[in-house]
Amino acid sequence: MSKALIDLLPLQRVVIARVVSEEGSNRWLQVARLDAKGGGMVADPLHVDFSSLPKLEDEKDRLRCIQTRSRVEVALQGDAGPRISYAPLFESSRTDDDGVLEIHAPKGLTEAEQGTVDVLLHVYRNMYHLLAYSDRDGLTGLFNRKSLDDTFYSAVLEELDEGAGSSAYAPLDSKPVVGQERRHRVPPNYWLGTVSVDHFNAIGEKSGHLIAEEVLLLVARILNNTFRTYDRIYRLGGEQFAVLMHCPDEGLVLAAFERFRTNMDKFNFPQAGHITACGGFTRITADDSPSTALERAERAVDYGQHQGGNQVASYGELVRKGLLGDLVNVGDVDLF
Numbered sequence: 097m098s099k100a101l102i103d104l105l106p107l108q109r110v111v112i113a114r115v116v117s118e119e120g121s122n123r124w125l126q127v128a129r130l131d132a133k134g135g136g137m138v139a140d141p142l143h144v145d146f147s148s149l150p151k152l153e154d155e156k157d158r159l160r161c162i163q164t165r166s167r168v169e170v171a172l173q174g175d176a177g178p179r180i181s182y183a184p185l186f187e188s189s190r191t192d193d194d195g196v197l198e199i200h201a202p203k204g205l206t207e208a209e210q211g212t213v214d215v216l217l218h219v220y221r222n223m224y225h226l227l228a229y230s231d232r233d234g235l236t237g238l239f240n241r242k243s244l245d246d247t248f249y250s251a252v253l254e255e256l257d258e259g260a261g262s263s264a265y266a267p268l269d270s271k272p273v274v275g276q277e278r279r280h281r282v283p284p285n286y287w288l289g290t291v292s293v294d295h296f297n298a299i300g301e302k303s304g305h306l307i308a309e310e311v312l313l314l315v316a317r318i319l320n321n322t323f324r325t326y327d328r329i330y331r332l333g334g335e336q337f338a339v340l341m342h343c344p345d346e347g348l349v350l351a352a353f354e355r356f357r358t359n360m361d362k363f364n365f366p367q368a369g370h371i372t373a374c375g376g377f378t379r380i381t382a383d384d385s386p387s388t389a390l391e392r393a394e395r396a397v398d399y400g401q402h403q404g405g406n407q408v409a410s411y412g413e414l415v416r417k418g419l420l421g422d423l424v425n426v427g428d429v430d431l432f
Contacts, residue, residue, distance in 0.1 A: 097197075097220040098130040104216075105209050107201050108132050108178070112185070113158060114195035116141060116149070116325040123149035124158065125326075127195075141326035143342055157182055158196045169204070179204050183217060186224075193224075233331040235309060236316035244330045244338060248386045287349045288386075289339045289377030290393040291319070291356065294405035296335035299368055307367050314365055315373065322356040338390065339377075346410060349377055353408040361406060374400035378411040395420060 130136035231243035376396025400407035
C-alpha cells in the first residue's frame with residue numbers, strides 16, 4: 097500500500113504505525129516508512145525495545161484518529177503548506193490490529209487524490225483480513241500452526257548477513273545472502289513455549305463440549321492479556337497453545353509464563369470453576385525446525401503435568417538438573 101501511494105500520488109512520505117502493548121501500557125510502533133525520494137524501513141516487532149517507543153498520548157493526532165475512527169489532517173505551515181493526514185488502518189478497534197496510515201504531502205490532497213487513498217486503504221483492509229483469516233484459528237482468533245511455521249522461518253530464522261545483526265529495523269531492500277544456510281542465521285534469544293490446560297478432557301466429559309470451547313476462548317483471552325502484543329500466540333489444536341517470544345534472558349521468559357500460570361490459577365471460569373494450566377519453553381537453536389522446538393517445549397509441559405499440574409518449566413533447566421529421562425509409554429500413562 098505504501099509503495100502504491102508513493103507511486104500514484106504527489107506525497108513526501110508514507111508511514112504505517114501500529115499500537116503495541118506490554119503490561120497494560122500502549123505505545124506506537126512505526127512498522128513501515130517509505131519516502132518519495134527513496135529509502136525507508138520496516139520494523140520487526142519481535143526485536144523492538146518497547147520502552148523506547150512513544151506513548152499513545154505523545155502522538156496526539158494519531159491518537160485522535162483511532163479514537164474517532166475518522167481522518168485527521170494537520171496543516172504544518174498554513175492552509176497552502178505541507179500537510180500530514182492520518183487515517184485509521186481498520187474500521188473497528190481490536191487489541192491486535194489497531195493503527196494509522198500517516199501521509200506526508202507538500203499540500204492538501206485534492207478530492208480525487210483522497211479518493212485514491214480511500215480505495216487503496218479499502219483494498220489493504222480486505223487483503224489484511226483475508227490473510228489474517230488464513231493464519232487464524234477459527235475458534236479463538238489466535239494464530240494457527242501454519243502461521244507458526246511461516247513465522248519461524250521468515251522471522252526467527254532471520255538474515256544475519258553483513259551488518260543485519262538482530263536490529264529491529266531493516267531497510268526495505270535488504271536481501272538474504274544467496275546460498276546462506278538457515279541454521280547459520282538463527283539469533284540466540286528466541287524462545288518457543290507451549291501451554292496445555294490441565295485435565296481438559298475431564299472438563300469436556302463433565303461440562304460438555306460448549307463449556308469446553310468457552311474455556312478455550314477464556315484461556316486465549318488470558319494469554320492475550322498476559323503476554324506482550326508483539327509476542328506471537330498460537331493455538332495448536334485442542335487444549336494446546338504456543339507462544340513465540342524474542343527475549344534476552346531465560347529468567348524473563350520464565351517470569352512471563354509464571355504470570356500466565358498465576359492468572360489462570362486465580363481466574364474463576366464460569367460454569368467450569370477452577371482450572372489450571374502447565375507451561376513449558378525452550379530456547380530456539382540453530383538446527384531447529386518448528387517441530388523439534390515444539391517437541392522440547394511439550395516435554396517440559398508433560399513434566400509439569402506429571403508432577404501434578406499448575407506448573408511452568410524450562411526445558412533447558414530440566415535438562416541441566418537431569419530431570420528429563422526418556423519417556424516410556426505404559427498403556428495411557430507416560431512414565432519417566
